[in-house]
Amino acid sequence: MAGWIHMVTARTPTNIAVIKYWGKRDESLILPVNDSISVTLDPEHLCTTTTVAVSPGFDQDRMWLNGKEISLSGGRYQNCLREIRARAEDFEDNERGIKIAKQDWQKLRVHIASYNNFPTAAGLASSAAGFACLVFALAKLMNAKEDPSQLSAIARQGSGSACRSLYGGFVKWIMGKEENGSDSLAVQLVDENHWDDLVIIIAVVSSRQKETSSTTGMRDTVETSMLLQHRAKEVVPKRIVKMEEAIQNHDFSSFAQLTCSDSNQFHAVCLDTCPPIFYMNDTSHRQIILLHPCCRIISCIEKWNRSEESPQVAYTFDAGPNAVLIARNRKTAALLLQRMLYFFPPSADTDMSSYVLGDKSILKDAGIQGVNDVEALPPPPEMKDKVPAQRNGGEVSYFICTRPGRGPLLLSEADGSLALLDHSTGLPK
DSSP: OOSOOEEEEEEEEOEEEEEOOOOEEETTTTEESSOEEEEEBOTTTSEEEEEEEEETTOOSOEEEETTEEEOOOSHHHHHHHHHHHHHOOOEEETTTTEEEOGGGGGTOEEEEEEEESSOTTSSSOHHHHHHHHHHHHHHHHTTOOOOHHHHHHHHTTTOGGGGGGGSSSEEEEEOOOOTTOTTOEEEEEEOTTTTTTOEEEEEESOOSOOSSOHHHHHHHHHHHOHHHHHIIIIIHHHHHHHHHHHHHTTOHHHHHHHHHHHHHHHHHHHHTSSSOOOOOOHHHHHHHHHHOTTOSSOOHHHHHHHHHTSOOEEEEEOSSSOEEEEESSHHHHHHHHHHHHHHSOOOTTOOHHHHEEEOTHHHHHTTOSSHHHHHTOOOOGGGTTTSOOOOOTTSOOEEEEEOBOOOOEEOOOSSSTTOSBOTTTSSBO
16 A cells, blocks of 8 residues: 555434425435424434545545445445535645645545444435435545535435434424525534433334335335325425424424324325335334324323323334334333333343343333343233233334434544554555
8 A cells, every 4th residue: 555544534323304305306416395304313322433534545436334345436425525525625734744735635536434333224314324424524534614514415415314414403404496406405403402301212123124215215206196295385394394393492292293293194105106115014003003192093102192191202204114212201211111112022032232222221210121021011001901912022123222412523533443444554444
């Protein structure tokens, strides 16, 4: 390997939309048909880590995702690389004798290694975290001066939802009106500390890749669904306004109603597509029966919510079968976890630390130390003598407990231990 290697490593969170993005008005620029709002998840629990490196000894751009080399020839990767290179500035590291002039970035090749600590392409917005991290890390590598909102417009060209992962807390993706997409970008509504009572539990029903990719699904929906046109023009604009108010005012009742309604309508739009798109499997539908406070099917959580006189849990599903459950506070989250473990228990030989990931301290709040405690859980009180208790072991792979989190973070490279690429070769470790 000839010459020096300049390298940075970054970590970027994923996000889950509470008002969904579905459908593009421009495929190449990834411009949406409506605004959307998301909550950024704590990167300590769900994130992408990306190392980017540049060297005069690299002869081509290369990338490794989760240890496997992938092609960078696709338009989305090329868009991100082109846009950041165009914004690169002079860089100098006197200590290491590195000096890169602005115009040199166009000639230098990069190596990229990226790793997701959660399932890829399973409906947990892995592409959002991935492209956001790629753009953020490349901007730091090339000394680009753009702010997060400006970077979000670049990340959007890799994956639409990626624009929302450039901020923490609650984030709005403004659809914009300009044909060139210059005003289609993300803005932060509130930071991660604004509503820190919220606790998020994700039930990973399946970590397999989706049968219908989001890109294909959206294209089919735009071409065939009349419901999408109504949703984009009539429904979402009003929901956006109400959701912003609910977030600002910590109004969980309104937040839950809007979140659940929008998730349901999103999947109704998928079913209205020709051919229909089924992102939720039988276990997903069973979770809706258990968790939707307004569901016509009598369920334990509906009774629970009614007994409390206000919703305790909001749910939302992205383009996949995995349930994202948002509890109004930690006490509610412990009760929610008890119910989820009651209905979807682990197998008898399961280590609870591998069945409940992320913030494991919620297990203690829920009074759960091992599988024996799960087996001893009584039926939720609102079920008593009303609904037969059905325990569906094996239908949830695991749970992730998390919370609203911060935006991207540049990791310290003092010792290089956090880098995914070797400092001497520029190849994956």
